[in-house]
Amino acid sequence: MKLTYAKAINEALRNAMKRNSNVFIMGEDVGIVGGTFGLTEGLYSEFGPERVRDTPITEQQIVGMSVGAASLGMIPVPELMFNDFMGCAFDQLLNQAAKFRYMYGGNMKIPMTLRLPCGGGLQAAAQHSQCLEAFLTHIPGLKVVYPSTPQDAYGLLIGAVRDENPVMYFEHLSLYFEEGEVELDGKPITLGSADVKRQGTDVTVIATGLCVHKALKAAEILEKEGIRAEVVDPRTLYPLDKETIYNSVIKTKRAVIVTEEVKRGAWSAEMAACIAEDIYESLEKRIVRIGELNTPIPYTKNLESYVIPQTEDIVEGIRSITD
Amino acid sequence: MLEKEKVQSLYETMLKIRLFEARVSKCFAKGQVQGFVHLCIGQEATAAGVCANLNQGDYISSTHRGHGHIISKGADIKTMMAELFGKESGYCHGKGGSMHISDTSIGILGANGIVGGGFNLAAGAALACQMKKSGNIVVCFFGDGSSNEGSWHEAMNISSVWKLPILFVCENNLYGISSRVDRSMAVKNVADRAVAYGMKSTVAYGNDVTVVYETAKEAVEYVRSGNGPMLVEYKTYRQHGHFEGEPDVYRSPEEIREWLDQDPIKNCEALIKEKDILTGEERSMLQEKIESEINEAVRFAEESQFPPAALAVKDVYTDIVEEGRVDR
Numbered sequence: 132m133k134l135t136y137a138k139a140i141n142e143a144l145r146n147a148m149k150r151n152s153n154v155f156i157m158g159e160d161v162g163i164v165g166g167t168f169g170l171t172e173g174l175y176s177e178f179g180p181e182r183v184r185d186t187p188i189t190e191q192q193i194v195g196m197s198v199g200a201a202s203l204g205m206i207p208v209p210e211l212m213f214n215d216f217m218g219c220a221f222d223q224l225l226n227q228a229a230k231f232r233y234m235y236g237g238n239m240k241i242p243m244t245l246r247l248p249c250g251g252g253l254q255a256a257a258q259h260s261q262c263l264e265a266f267l268t269h270i271p272g273l274k275v276v277y278p279s280t281p282q283d284a285y286g287l288l289i290g291a292v293r294d295e296n297p298v299m300y301f302e303h304l305s306l307y308f309e310e311g312e313v314e315l316d317g318k319p320i321t322l323g324s325a326d327v328k329r330q331g332t333d334v335t336v337i338a339t340g341l342c343v344h345k346a347l348k349a350a351e352i353l354e355k356e357g358i359r360a361e362v363v364d365p366r367t368l369y370p371l372d373k374e375t376i377y378n379s380v381i382k383t384k385r386a387v388i389v390t391e392e393v394k395r396g397a398w399s400a401e402m403a404a405c406i407a408e409d410i411y412e413s414l415e416k417r418i419v420r421i422g423e424l425n426t427p428i429p430y431t432k433n434l435e436s437y438v439i440p441q442t443e444d445i446v447e448g449i450r451s452i453t454d
Numbered sequence: 455m456l457e458k459e460k461v462q463s464l465y466e467t468m469l470k471i472r473l474f475e476a477r478v479s480k481c482f483a484k485g486q487v488q489g490f491v492h493l494c495i496g497q498e499a500t501a502a503g504v505c506a507n508l509n510q511g512d513y514i515s516s517t518h519r520g521h522g523h524i525i526s527k528g529a530d531i532k533t534m535m536a537e538l539f540g541k542e543s544g545y546c547h548g549k550g551g552s553m554h555i556s557d558t559s560i561g562i563l564g565a566n567g568i569v570g571g572g573f574n575l576a577a578g579a580a581l582a583c584q585m586k587k588s589g590n591i592v593v594c595f596f597g598d599g600s601s602n603e604g605s606w607h608e609a610m611n612i613s614s615v616w617k618l619p620i621l622f623v624c625e626n627n628l629y630g631i632s633s634r635v636d637r638s639m640a641v642k643n644v645a646d647r648a649v650a651y652g653m654k655s656t657v658a659y660g661n662d663v664t665v666v667y668e669t670a671k672e673a674v675e676y677v678r679s680g681n682g683p684m685l686v687e688y689k690t691y692r693q694h695g696h697f698e699g700e701p702d703v704y705r706s707p708e709e710i711r712e713w714l715d716q717d718p719i720k721n722c723e724a725l726i727k728e729k730d731i732l733t734g735e736e737r738s739m740l741q742e743k744i745e746s747e748i749n750e751a752v753r754f755a756e757e758s759q760f761p762p763a764a765l766a767v768k769d770v771y772t773d774i775v776e777e778g779r780v781d782r
Contacts, residue, residue, distance in 0.1 A: 370774060
């Protein structure tokens, strides 16, 4: 059936809560109002206030209590209203959630999935528009998931909740109302499995989140010029399905990496470095990275659109190594 | 007045902590224990007196100064000592050290090296107890210094709002590292802040283990009965520096002497003598017994192996072993 990305996430939450009574949700406005963007709609009335908990506006607490509850066998799926608020919760991610299993000698599990709405395009300005996945991918002990389609959003969330490790689940705000075919089969997508979203032979475009859709548009445009781009969506940034990505790059001999993050210190830099370190000899051209300009996100539309990578930037990037 | 057996067992726990910590101090000076080690010498009564009121199924969360809490909750001192020595047979197989000992099987949720890092974790554990209707409670140990962290206020607030089964136990040892409490907070007691969260609280003398035991008993019963959280603040003093090897330049010799005179173990020994709870001979036998347990723990730690290097890449995740170095 056709569902939006937001509804697919909502259905995955419902599935997880029905399947295991230890699963519960915690966050700001997730209960009575069903989430700022309606992501948890209907769950409060279906599962009750014990399992769908409205919290005070305290991000550190939302994450910290989730980690504490997870350490005793609960399966929390907390939400931060915007990933930009992770600053308030950072110690609990960096020094607690990510470290418990290791520093306590493998004696603890933290089966928590933190939902992190991210991304620009809503004119929400500097503190409500960022893509901060690189911060969390940098931390050993966390897994990082970033779906681009409703079906992936559904399957990856089910997979994340069943995972016994802390999983950071990024969801792009501008994708919430995008529709796609979803099979509500309750099946998890394995964390660490990339997906080839479009087959091609001339260049590999590795893209995440909303940029997958922009890359697909760019591929369509370039097809008319005879350039056949393959679009690979890693879907999880850690664990990373290097095999699928490398096989594609080895085939096309060219790699373009597109993410919405500020380019400096981005996850895309890690991806580029991996390719350069591991399969440099298979490249015929330099690696191209496309990302956000190195600025905060501005409010007004023309400035925001200028800063965020757009389809034409991807088209240009691909052309620069396929001429 | 507590029954004799109870005083005797509290005394035994305190002595075990004291002798353990004193030995760790020596092992640190010898270089057998590395890193940062924060000893609780002088604060044994709070750990022993509070934990004596808990069941095995109850939980404690601890701090960087956590050895006493952990021993009081029933941790094995051989496995603890081995961890301090960085050995594979230690609680964390040499990956945690002094600040990260945990044993969930006996309710030790783990000591924490981040001041204030444990409050919301403890509240989350209490939420799990509440949701599972297990009847267990969580004791969250903390120091005066960490009550200035925002996380403390968040956890106090939510615990009250959600009536969580959690007892906040403040060991006010008068200093947050080098800063005396009156330089860090404008109220006299940490417990004065509880009113802001609608939480019941009490302040007591922390160097008399019988006082600690009885106030904690009442507080534990209050929390266990489903009344929601409570805060107990104990006034105490750490006799060593913030960490081993620290230059203690911020406390006056008079103040240190004054608190050494109020040593919790000496206080308990005076009571034991006065009430004829143990004879001098029984007391030295007890001391010898604990000394030999500690000798055994040190021997175990010394004889244990360091972990193989390959262990460094395990247990980052439940299902992924990270890449190691090829040549080593």
